[in-house]
Amino acid sequence: MGKIKVASIWCEGCSGCHMSFLDMDERLVELINKGLEINATPITDLKVPDEDTDVGIIEGAVATNHHEEEVKMMRERCKFIVALGDCAVFGGIPTMRNYFSKEELLERGYITTESTVEGKIPTSEEIGKHLPKTKAVNEVIKVDFYIPGCPPSADAIYYVLREVLEGRVPKLEGELLKYE
Amino acid sequence: MEKIRIRVNGNEVEVSPDKTVLQVLKELGIHVPVLCHYEPLMPQGSCRICVIEDRGVLKTACTTPVEPNMDIKTDTPSVINSRKLVLKLLFSERNHYCMYCEVTGECELQDLGYEFGLDHFEFPTYERRFPVDNSHDFIMIDHNRCVLCRRCVRACSEIAGHYVLGEMERGIDTMIIADMNLPLGSSSCVSCGLCAQVCPTGTIIDKRASYLGRELQSDIIYSNCDLCPVGCGLEIYKKKGANFIIKIYGDWNSDVSYGVLCKVGRFLSLYDNKERVKGIRLKDEFGYRRIHEDDLLSLIKSKLNNAIAYVDGSLFNEELELIRELFKDKVYSIYPTESPIPTNINLKDLDNGSFFVVIGVDLNREYGTVGSFVKRNVIGKKAKLMVVDKGFNSLAKIADYVFNIKDLGLALDILKKEKEIIVIYKSLSKDEGKILESLSNARFLHLPLETNTVGLQKLRIKHDKVSAENVFIFGRNLEGIRDLPIENSFTLIFTPYENNQLYKGDVIVGVNDGFEREGTFYNLEGKKLRKEKVLKPAYDVIDLKTFLSYVLGKTEKVS
Numbered sequence: 001m002g003k004i005k006v007a008s009i010w011c012e013g014c015s016g017c018h019m020s021f022l023d024m025d026e027r028l029v030e031l032i033n034k035g036l037e038i039n040a041t042p043i044t045d046l047k048v049p050d051e052d053t054d055v056g057i058i059e060g061a062v063a064t065n066h067h068e069e070e071v072k073m074m075r076e077r078c079k080f081i082v083a084l085g086d087c088a089v090f091g092g093i094p095t096m097r098n099y100f101s102k103e104e105l106l107e108r109g110y111i112t113t114e115s116t117v118e119g120k121i122p123t124s125e126e127i128g129k130h131l132p133k134t135k136a137v138n139e140v141i142k143v144d145f146y147i148p149g150c151p152p153s154a155d156a157i158y159y160v161l162r163e164v165l166e167g168r169v170p171k172l173e174g175e176l177l178k179y180e
Numbered sequence: 181m182e183k184i185r186i187r188v189n190g191n192e193v194e195v196s197p198d199k200t201v202l203q204v205l206k207e208l209g210i211h212v213p214v215l216c217h218y219e220p221l222m223p224q225g226s227c228r229i230c231v232i233e234d235r236g237v238l239k240t241a242c243t244t245p246v247e248p249n250m251d252i253k254t255d256t257p258s259v260i261n262s263r264k265l266v267l268k269l270l271f272s273e274r275n276h277y278c279m280y281c282e283v284t285g286e287c288e289l290q291d292l293g294y295e296f297g298l299d300h301f302e303f304p305t306y307e308r309r310f311p312v313d314n315s316h317d318f319i320m321i322d323h324n325r326c327v328l329c330r331r332c333v334r335a336c337s338e339i340a341g342h343y344v345l346g347e348m349e350r351g352i353d354t355m356i357i358a359d360m361n362l363p364l365g366s367s368s369c370v371s372c373g374l375c376a377q378v379c380p381t382g383t384i385i386d387k388r389a390s391y392l393g394r395e396l397q398s399d400i401i402y403s404n405c406d407l408c409p410v411g412c413g414l415e416i417y418k419k420k421g422a423n424f425i426i427k428i429y430g431d432w433n434s435d436v437s438y439g440v441l442c443k444v445g446r447f448l449s450l451y452d453n454k455e456r457v458k459g460i461r462l463k464d465e466f467g468y469r470r471i472h473e474d475d476l477l478s479l480i481k482s483k484l485n486n487a488i489a490y491v492d493g494s495l496f497n498e499e500l501e502l503i504r505e506l507f508k509d510k511v512y513s514i515y516p517t518e519s520p521i522p523t524n525i526n527l528k529d530l531d532n533g534s535f536f537v538v539i540g541v542d543l544n545r546e547y548g549t550v551g552s553f554v555k556r557n558v559i560g561k562k563a564k565l566m567v568v569d570k571g572f573n574s575l576a577k578i579a580d581y582v583f584n585i586k587d588l589g590l591a592l593d594i595l596k597k598e599k600e601i602i603v604i605y606k607s608l609s610k611d612e613g614k615i616l617e618s619l620s621n622a623r624f625l626h627l628p629l630e631t632n633t634v635g636l637q638k639l640r641i642k643h644d645k646v647s648a649e650n651v652f653i654f655g656r657n658l659e660g661i662r663d664l665p666i667e668n669s670f671t672l673i674f675t676p677y678e679n680n681q682l683y684k685g686d687v688i689v690g691v692n693d694g695f696e697r698e699g700t701f702y703n704l705e706g707k708k709l710r711k712e713k714v715l716k717p718a719y720d721v722i723d724l725k726t727f728l729s730y731v732l733g734k735t736e737k738v739s
Contacts, residue, residue, distance in 0.1 A: 089300045090277050099309045138300060146299040150279045177294055179278035180285070 004165055006057065007049030008041040008084070009074060011067040012094040012134060013060025016151040017085035018042055021057075023154035031158070034165050053078045055164060058143075061087040061094040062135045064128030075141040082160065083137045086150040086179065091136040093150075098133050105130070145170065149178045186250040195246050202230060202241035210254055213263065213292055215270075216329035217242040218378055220432055220439055222338055227329055228266050229292065233259050264296050272303035273352060274310060275324040281382040285394045288380035289327060310355075315365030318387055318447045319376050321356070325383040328354050332375035332384055340374045340440060341556030356383075370544050371443035372552065377429050388450060389427035393419045398426055403712035404436070404703075405445040406494070409628045410527070410549045411703035412437035412445050416695070416714055423716050425450055425695065436527060436703060442548020449694065455678040457690035459720045468688070473722070476689065480731055483670060488648040490514050490664065491641065492655030493630025495724075496699025496711070500632070500639055502728035503654060514653075514660040516643045517636045519626040520613040525602060526705050530625075533557055535564045535598045537622075539605035539612075540585060544574045547627050550604065551575075564598075566591060588615055595619055627704060630657070634702035654724065656693060658682070674724060690721040699725065 010018060022043070024031070032038070039053055040046035049056065056078025062068055075081060086092040097105050111119035137143055147156050156176040163170035183194040188208060195204045200223065205212050216227035225243035232241045233253040253259065270276070270289065278284040310323035328347075333356065336345040344367055348357050358367035376384045398417040405412045413434020417426040428450065430441040460476050461468040471479075488510040489503050503511055530536075530553040543551030557563040558578055566581040567573050568588060576582045583591045592615060595601055603616060606627045616622065628634060647665040653673045658681050661673075666684060673685035676693035698713035717723075729735045 083300070086277070086279055091301075091305070092277065093279060095277070096280070136301065139304060143300070148299050171297075172299060173297065177297065177299060179290060179293065 003035045003037050004054045005037045005039050005050060005052065006041075006055045006161070007039040007053045007074070007078060008043075008057035008059065009070050010042045011058065011060030011070065011088070011137075012063035013085060013087040013092070015042070015059070017059040017088075020149075020151040020154050021084075021157055024158050025154070027154070027158050031161055031165065034162070036161060036165060049074065049077045051077050055080045055082060055161075057082045057084050058088045058137050059084045061091045062131065062137060062140050063094055063097075064130055066128030068131065068140055071137060071140050080144045080164070081137075081141065082145045082147060083143045084147050084157070085152055086148055088137045089146045089148040090179075091134055094134045095136075102130050102132070147172065150180050153178070184246065184248045186246055186248070186252060188252045189254060197246060197248075199246055200242060201232060201234075201239070201244045201246055201250075201252060204246050205232070205241060205252070205254065212241050212254060213295060214242060215288060215292060215327065215380060216331065218331050218335075218380075220339060221331060221334040221378070224330060224334070227270070227327070229263055231259060231262050231266075238262055260296075264298075267292055267296055267298060268302045270327050271298065272301055272305045274308070274326060275305070276327075276381070277305075281325060282385050282390050283382035285396070287382060313364050315363035316369065316371070317365065318371055318373060318443075319364060319369075320385045320387050320390075321364060322383055322385065323355060325381045326356060327381055327383075328356070329380060330356075331378040331380065332356060335374045335378045337560060338556065339552070340372050341552040341554070341559060342368070342370055342372065343555070343559050344369045345375060370548065370551075371447060372441060372548060373443070373446040374430065374440070386427055386447075388447070389417075392424070392426040393417075401712050401714050402431055403714065404434075404701075404709040405441070405449070406496075406631050406701060406711045407444050407449060408547060409493075409631050409633060409704040410436065410547055411631075411701065411707070411709040412441050412549050413439075414441070414445065416712075418714050423718065425714060436705070436707060436709065437549045438528075440549045440552045442551070444548065452694065456693075456719050456721070457675055457678055457682070457688060459690055460722075461688045463686045476687070477731065479687065480672070483650040483652075483672065485650070486648055487650035487652060488512065488646055489652040489654065490661070491636070491653075492657055492660070493517070493628070493633040493636055494656035494693075495632060495635075495654055496697070496701050497632070497635050497639075497708075498699045499654070499724050499728065500635060500641070502725065502732060503652075504639060504641075505732060506728065507652070510646075510648070511639075511641050512646055513636050513641050513643045514655060514658075514664070515629050515633075516607075517628075517633050517641065518643075519628065519637070520605075520608040520610075521603075521617055521624045521626065523624055523626045523704060523706070525623040525625050527553060527625075529623075530554065530602060531557060533563055533600075533602040535566070535595075535601040537566045537568065537591075537595065537601055537603045538573075538575055539568045539603065539608065540570065541604070541606040541627055542569075542573045542575060543604075550625070550627065554604065566594070585612065588612055592619070595622070625704065632701040634704065634706055638702060653685070654691075676721065690719065691724045691727075692717045692719075692721045696721075697723070 040049040056074040083089045106121045110121045160170045184197045212230050215229045223242040225240035230241040231238045233256050235251050313321040333345045337343045344358050347354050358364045376386045397420050401416040403414045405414050413431030415429040415431045428446050430439040432439040459470050462471045489507040490512050492514045536554050558565040565579045567576045567579040568583045568585050570585050601622045603622050604625045651666045651669040651671045658679045661681050671685045672687040674689045674691050676691050695714040696717040700710050703709050
C-alpha cells in the first residue's frame with residue numbers, strides 16, 4: 001500500500017462536492033494515515049498539481065476557456081481522473097444555460113437581475129470567456145471514474161478513495177449511486 | 181388450454197400459450213426491466229428495454245407471445261448490452277438530468293439508470309430545447325423529459341376513452357400532442373388526469389402534487405370517492421405525519437372504476453376551497469352566537485318531540501340509520517330519490533355494450549367515469565352511440581344518432597332494430613319512462629342525483645315536502661331547502677358548507693366532510709362502498725355519526 005497523491009480543481013460548480021469531500025470528517029485522517037497525500041486543491045489553495053499526481057478530482061462542468069485549460073492540465077498531470085458530482089459527470093445545473101444565448105445569459109446575470117441596480121457586463125481580459133456550450137468533463141477529456149450525486153455523499157467519496165488506496169477498482173452501487 | 185414447453189435460462193418449464201414472454205417471466209419470478217410497458221395498457225414494445233434472447237434473436241418480452249420450443253435467455257451479454265445501449269440513448273435524447281426534475285426519486289427512467297449502473301451520459305445531450313405546456317389547470321407537460329413511451333396516449337384512449345392525446349412527427353422529432361397540436365388547456369381534455377398517473381418520467385405532472393412528497397413519504401389509503409354515485413376506487417397518497425393529501429390516483433384494482441377517475445375525484449376534491457361552517461351557532465334576537473356542544477345536546481333533546489328530519493344523498497348509511505332511529509318514519513329526502521326504471525346492469529358490463537343510448541346527461545361533464553366507459557367502447561371498439569338531450573351535449577360529436585328528447589318516439593324505431601341496447605339516463609318524465617320500458621332489448625343504468633341516493637332508496641326515504649314544529653336538516657347540498665315549508669318551524673341545520681339558505685336555520689351546526697369523514701354508501705350499481713377517513717378535520721366541526729349515536733345514548737362521550 002503506497003502513497004497516493006490526490007489533487008482537485010473546482011470548475012463551474014457550487015463547491016458542494018468539495019464540502020462533501022470535507023464531510024468525510026475523521027475518515028479523512030484515516031485516509032491520510034493510509035497514504036493519501038492531498039496536493040493542489042481549493043482546500044490547500046495550491047493551483048497547479050504536481051506532475052506525478054495519481055488521482056485528479058474535478059468538480060464542476062466546463063463552462064469557460066479557463067475551465068477547459070485547467071481540465072486539460074489535470075489530464076496531463078494526473079494518472080487517474082475522477083469526475084466528482086453531477087456538474088462534472090452530467091453537466092448538471094450549469095447546462096441549463098445551454099438553452100439560452102451567451103448574450104441573454106450575461107444580460108440576465110449582470111444587468112436584469114432583480115437585485116442589480118446599475119449592472120455592467122465585465123469585460124476584463126483576465127476573466128474566462130464562456131464556451132458556446134457548457135459541457136460535462138467527459139466531453140473535453142477522458143474521464144476514468146464518475147461519482148454522480150448533487151452532491152455525492154461523503155460515503156461515496158470515501159469508498160472510492162479507500163478502494164483506490166487499497167489497490168482495487170471501485171464500483172458505485174446502491175445508495176452510493178445517486179443522481180441527486 | 182394445453183400447456184406448451186419452453187426453456188427459460190436453460191430450465192424446461194410448462195406455460196400456457198395465451199401469454200406474453202413478459203407475463204411468463206414475471207410468473208417465474210424473473211425480473212425484466214420495462215419502460216413503455218404498463219400492465220393495464222396494451223403492450224407496444226417501443227422502448228426495447230425488455231428485450232430477451234430467443235434462439236439467438238433479441239425480442240421484446242412485452243409483445244412476444246410464448247410459442248413452443250422457445251429458448252429464452254434473460255441475462256446474456258447481448259441482452260444486457262442491448263438494454264444498456266437503449267438506456268444510454270434514452271438518457272441522451274432530450275433532458276434527463278435528474279437534479280431539477282419534479283419526479284426525481286420515483287422516476288422509472290432514473291430507476292433503470294440505477295439498475296444498470298449508468299454513472300454518466302455516454303452520448304452528448306442538451307442539444308435541443310422542447311416546449312413546456314403549462315396551459316392546463318391541473319396538469320403540466322414538460323416535453324424535455326419525454327421518453328416517447330406513449331403510455332399517456334394509450335391511457336387516454338384505451339382506458340379513459342377520451343382520445344385527446346396523440347403523437348405527431350416521427351423518430352427523434354416525435355411530439356406528444358393534444359388534439360391537433362393544441363395547448364392542453366385549450367384542447368378537448370376533460371382533466372381526468374390518467375396521463376399524469378401513468379407517465380414514467382417527469383413529463384406529465386400533476387401541478388398541485390408537485391414537490392409535496394414522494395411515494396416513500398406517503399401512507400397509501402384505498403378508498404372510494406363519495407362525490408358522485410359512481411363511487412370510483414381511489415388510491416390516496418397522504419403525507420406521512422402530516423395532515424394533507426399529496427395526490428390521488430385511480431385504483432386499478434377497484435371493481436367499480438378499474439383505475440379510471442374523473443376531474444372531480446382526482447383534482448377538484450383536493451382543490452376544494454368552499455367556505456366551511458365552523459362551530460355551533462344559535463339564532464337569538466341579536467343574530468347568531470356560538471354555543472357549546474352540551475347546550476346543543478340539551479336543546480336537541482327538548483326539540484325531538486313533533487320533529488321531522490330532512491336528509492340529502494351525501495349522508496352515509498351509518499348516519500342515515502341513526503337519523504332513522506331518532507326520527508322513525510319522519511325522515512324525508514330533500515331531493516327526488518326514485519329511479520324511474522331500475523338499474524339492471526353493472527358498470528363492468530358496459531365494456532360489452534354494442535349500442536349505447538345516453539339520455540339527458542353530458543358524460544364529459546358529470547359521471548365522468550361512466551363517460552370513459554362509454555367513450556372507450558364507442559370510439560375504440562366501434563360501438564354505436566345515440567345521444568338524446570334537450571340542448572347541447574358534448575357527446576353528440578362522437579354519436580351515430582342525435583335526437584331531441586321530444587323526438588324519443590322516433591328514436592324508438594332505430595332502437596327496436598338493435599339486438600341489445602344499454603340506456604344510460606339521469607332523469608325521465610313518466611311518458612319517456614313508459615316509452616323506454618316498452619323496449620325488450622334494453623338494459624338500464626340510472627345515474628342518480630346524489631352519492632347515496634340508492635342508500636336512501638334502500639331505507640325507503642322518500643322525497644316529500646312536510647312541515648312540522650321542529651325541523652332537522654342534514655346534508656351537504658342545501659340548495660333544495662329553498663322550497664321546503666319550514667318558515668314557521670324551529671330549524672336545526674347540520675351541514676359542512678356555508679350556503680345562502682342557512683339564514684333559515686335557528687341552529688346551524690358545522691359537520692365534517694370530504695376526507696375527514698368515513699362511512700359506507702351504495703353506488704349506482706347498488707354496490708356497498710366504503711369511504712375511508714384520511715384527514716383530521718382542520719376546523720371546529722362535529723362528526724355527525726359520533727354525535728348522533730351520543731344523542732341516542734349509544735356512546736358515552738362526544739369526542
